[in-house]
Amino acid sequence: MGGGRRYLKRGEFICNEGDAPAGLYLLLDGWAASSLTFASGARQLLKIHLPGDMIGMPSLALQQAGDSVVALTQVELSVISRQSLGQLFERSPRLAAILFLISQEERVAGMDRLASIGATEAVHSLAALLLHIHDRVRRSDPDIGDSFDMPLSQDDIADLIGITTVHLNRTLQHMRGDGLLAWTRHRVTILKRGALHDLAGLPARILDRDADWLPRSSDRRER
Amino acid sequence: MGGGRRYLKRGEFICNEGDAPAGLYLLLDGWAASSLTFASGARQLLKIHLPGDMIGMPSLALQQAGDSVVALTQVELSVISRQSLGQLFERSPRLAAILFLISQEERVAGMDRLASIGATEAVHSLAALLLHIHDRVRRSDPDIGDSFDMPLSQDDIADLIGITTVHLNRTLQHMRGDGLLAWTRHRVTILKRGALHDLAGLPARILDRDADWLPRSSDRRER
């Protein structure tokens, strides 16, 4: 399915909310974030995209792009046309179903994010977010340990959990004081995973990627 | 695809988070809500389900049900097996793609909900939620006007936007005082749609259900 490549630098926008027909991309390298801008000008970050993520799927359902996507680091994208997506459904029912399943995974992640943002205290949201990012980083690099590079600024994190930078920083100082984590400019270390998990209060999610209801791969795939 | 029927009364649970293999349902009649429970016991309502909604899709990606679903009114469900979902992908690429598209619509709705919950003040979240529900009700009954039945209690609404009942009620009194809306036990009337829309601060969403990339219906559909 992979079409042309796009390369962007940190801070450049992959797409803007309101743009006519939104593009569809596979993130090959780098980090990105999608966001939504309020009429007031405030922004809410919706999701962090890591390599392997499909970008732009929700906007397929809309006549205008529903979210903006900004590159958080240098980024490499593979452009995917809508037509090739349609062909995927025609020719590869199994792959189409797996893509559908991946969308459901993202919905689960979005549900968890929504719930943790709804939590009243910032420390709970922050714990949940950092564990979420850590899990995602570990999924692509299982032996990364408890310390990882995280290109988001404190402003970004604040926008992700819907609080102000000032308050995020205060909350962060508090958690550092409790020895829960360490955080230098672009590096985060999870020190007390259990305590953070208790703070977050969210259930663990076990993905199920080999569901028995998926069409078998031999059906109409390739050719 | 429709299999057997299930009927539930208000307050009964369609499924519980953590249950082994989650079921898949089409909501035929009534309202339902899916929720997530924190370790602390607090609950966050994630989404309101109206007739026509598919229930249980996100949990397809998990080994245990990701959310609980409770009936808010008397409810009629059509049970859908996972196998018939798999067959849909094999036999009806167009319908499968449309189901995929519906999932993306729900992701957009979830994104908007997430953003509005992230908004700092409760009045913004509440305005956004009520407009969202009103839009959804109008979508199934276009000439319903500005007044509609809404079976949610104030506790439910509070759990949807992540605040306490007490504060929701205070916010509500304030909005009533401003003449923005009327709200008796189970009936809501939108009085100043423009003002509410400005409060919500979210962009309008125009769905795109006849995308040109969808497989044509003649392909392999029904024989």
Add this chain to the structure above:
DNA sequence: CGTGCACTTGACAGCTGTCAATGCCGGTGG
């Protein structure tokens, strides 16, 4: 060495949660 950006901190006002009590309404049993 100067500049700019991100991070940090303090003071204060305002929004929100908690606790508690009261009122309202529909349904139930006598």
Add this chain to the structure above:
DNA sequence: CCACCGGCATTGACAGCTGTCAAGTGCACG
């Protein structure tokens, strides 16, 4: 028909979390 009851809505007082404004610090980069 009436008294009672339980669920839901409403209100007040108070503490605590969060936003805003403003200033200061430290580090990377030219």
